[in-house]
Amino acid sequence: MPPFFKQKKQKKADQNDRGNEDRKEPENKSDKEREEPISLSLEKNMKKLSARFGNSADVVIRRLKIGKEELPAAIVYIAGLVDEQLVSQSLLEDLIDIPSVQPEQAVCLIYEKTLAIGGVKEEEKWKSLFAGLVAGSTLIFVDGADKALIASTEGGEHRSIQEPNTQVSFRGPRQGFTESLQTNISMIRRYVKTPDVWVEKMEIGHETNTDVALMYINGICEKKLIKEVRKRLKHIDIDSILESGYIEQLIEDEPFSVFPTVYHTERPDVVAGNLLEGRFAIIVDGTPFVLLAPALFIQFFQSVEDYYSRFDIATSIRLLRVLIFFISLVAPGIYVAATTFHQEMIPTQLLIDIAAQRETVPFPAVIEALTMEVAFEILREAGVRLPRVVGSAVSTVGALVIGQAAVQAGIVSPAMVIVVALTAIASFATPAFDMAISARLIRFVFILSAAVMGFYGLILGIIMMFVHLCSLRSFGFPYMSPLAPLSPGGLKDSLLRAPLWADEKRPGLLVQKNNRRQGEHQRPKPETSRGMVNKDIEEGDGNEKT
Known part of the structure; x- marks a missing residue:
């Protein structure tokens, strides 16, 4: 190749490299800014925070002076994401009532002796502070301190618990999931009251940072299954998760099949029943639909009132x-x-x-x-x-x-x-x-x-x-289990439903250990017949007859 073309090609490659570096610089700069520690100056911290949110109108900065020294401080929260009554009563009043405080000891004193609210932690990096702020927490800054406090004050307006619309039953509970992640978790815990119900939380989505919870019963759900779903969830690399359907499409086994391989429901009793059978649940913040897996074909023809009826x-x-x-x-x-x-x-x-x-x-x-x-x-x-x-x-x-x-x-x-x-x-x-x-x-x-x-x-x-x-x-x-491959134990709850007292074990396909769900000989066997009971009542005293 002539030298002229070599020089031209090398010059073009250098220009492309410089262009790629220029394009990557803003992203690296943003990450670097978020990893920077906070400043000792309260004014600099407030300016940085306002600039990061573009001076948004819903970011509330409440300045105040604490202690006899009138040390400048500020609390920051996003309107609509916090419980403003909690902020006013548990944060503002406690901070104003501090008798005396020094700048170098202010954050430690507030953290240990002042705030009565739970869920308070110290942070030094802007990345953690920004994450807590957009999640509904309140930030507390003090002038002269190189740390800030994150107080858990999540709240705001939420839809109340109502009867589910998509899975209506003539017999059973009349409550369905809401869009609040914590509310949904608590509703499931009310059904399965055991410490073996484990919940793992993670954030998925570069921009939305959506809270996703993985729930299962330790000792019933197989460890290899939990390891597999944890691996699939951590492998998700996407900018946003707006509904549980995003998660479903990114973790299913057969993306090109028209048949669903992940079950979703908005009933907490359905989730509780499936957890007890060895499945896991994926709960996504902002949606009332909870994912359940592994899902079997016959499961989509079962209804919740099947287990409440004869x-x-x-x-x-x-x-x-x-x-x-x-x-x-x-x-x-x-x-x-x-x-x-x-x-x-x-x-x-x-x-x-x-x-x-x-x-x-x-x-x-x-x-x-x-x-x-x-x-x-x-x-x-x-x-x-x-x-x-x-x-x-x-x-x-x-x-x-x-x-x-x-x-x-x-x-x-x-x-x-x-x-x-x-x-x-x-x-x-x-x-x-x-x-x-x-x-x-x-x-x-x-x-x-x-x-x-x-x-x-x-x-x-x-x-x-x-x-x-x-x-x-x-x-x-x-997917076709227990019909193909044939599992005799699983046939008790497939096309047919065996009596409740005869269904002694959990599905053998899902649970290998700890599969017994009830004691032996649970079939009802009254000791006396109806005639004997009536005879005993007639021969009893007046109180029994009454």
Whole structure:
């Protein structure tokens, strides 16, 4: 290569290096500023803090003088993130009442003898002070001191505990999670009152610094499982976590599967029950939905009232839910396959009626099915996005008007409207919303496969779906367990629900040790029959008869 081109190439590389250094300088400078210790001058500290927050109006700086020496001091907090009554009564009053203080001993005296509030610690670095301030704590600065205090004063407005909206039950507690992380943790602890409930907190997100809590029961949840989820959470490198769905998408095993491999709930009793079965919970600040894993396929067809009702009722309802799920999957596909390829399977009179209805319809059955399914999905989405006052009315009226108009116009047949309506109602009956969405997506695949190859294509699609389900894992655990691989012990709480007194052990797949959940021989066995009890009452004294 000629020297001229070598010099030109080297000059361009030097310019690129200098450009990269210039681009990296602001980030390194910001990190360096945050690691700097605080100054002895109160004015310099206040100027630095105001400049760091851009003189934001919600950053409150309250200056005061403490002690007989009238030593300048200041407390700093962000309005709306703190309990201002707590700041006024437990911080301001205590600081003003200090009798005498020296600058070099001021922070130590306030920390040890003055403040009655809990959660106070000393800090010297700006990084920790900024983190505490945006988390809702109050900072205390004293002129002439090279340390500051961080007082825990988190508060502000929070949504009160209400009944959950997405997981409604006819029997059970009527309280759901809120957007407060600490409130959600305390609600779970009220159900599982043992010191073995361990909570690990961490911050995820460069800009949001969202508080995330990992909760599990020590001794029940497997250590290798906790090690794996801890590794996945620490591996997350993202700028923001705004909802638990961010965490779910970043830690799941199969990101390209339409089936959910992480379960979410807004009921604390559901979380408590799953913790006792060996699972872990991930609680994210700012959202009422808590993540649970490992999640199994059959878990999405179970409801909380199954465990509050008799086993025979719960078992029959579970089987009904599974049947409903398959109806929502294959009902349009069965209609398309039967009317297109397998007319001999339809009773003669019904076939004549369907043929008479479709006589004026210019489209094949597959076009009918796709048109009605897409129209119904549009109406369902419109009903969700509209305000609640008009959302349900619009979706109901829209379905009636469009369905009736489409039949009268000869675009679709009445039988197709019935099939699509039955499919829609079945999709609403699935307990888990994530699983219902999966059925809505796969339904279109089954319609197309039935239109191409009839029942052969439909059965082939179902087989491929089950093969895919058997290949899924949730944190390394088989998704179709206890059905595949077969686990006899886990069958007591799968499609069927055994009586509570017969379910003596926790799921063997999740818990290897400490898997006994109740004592032996818990089946109710009254010592006397009803007749003997009545006889004893009749032979007793007057008080017993009364």
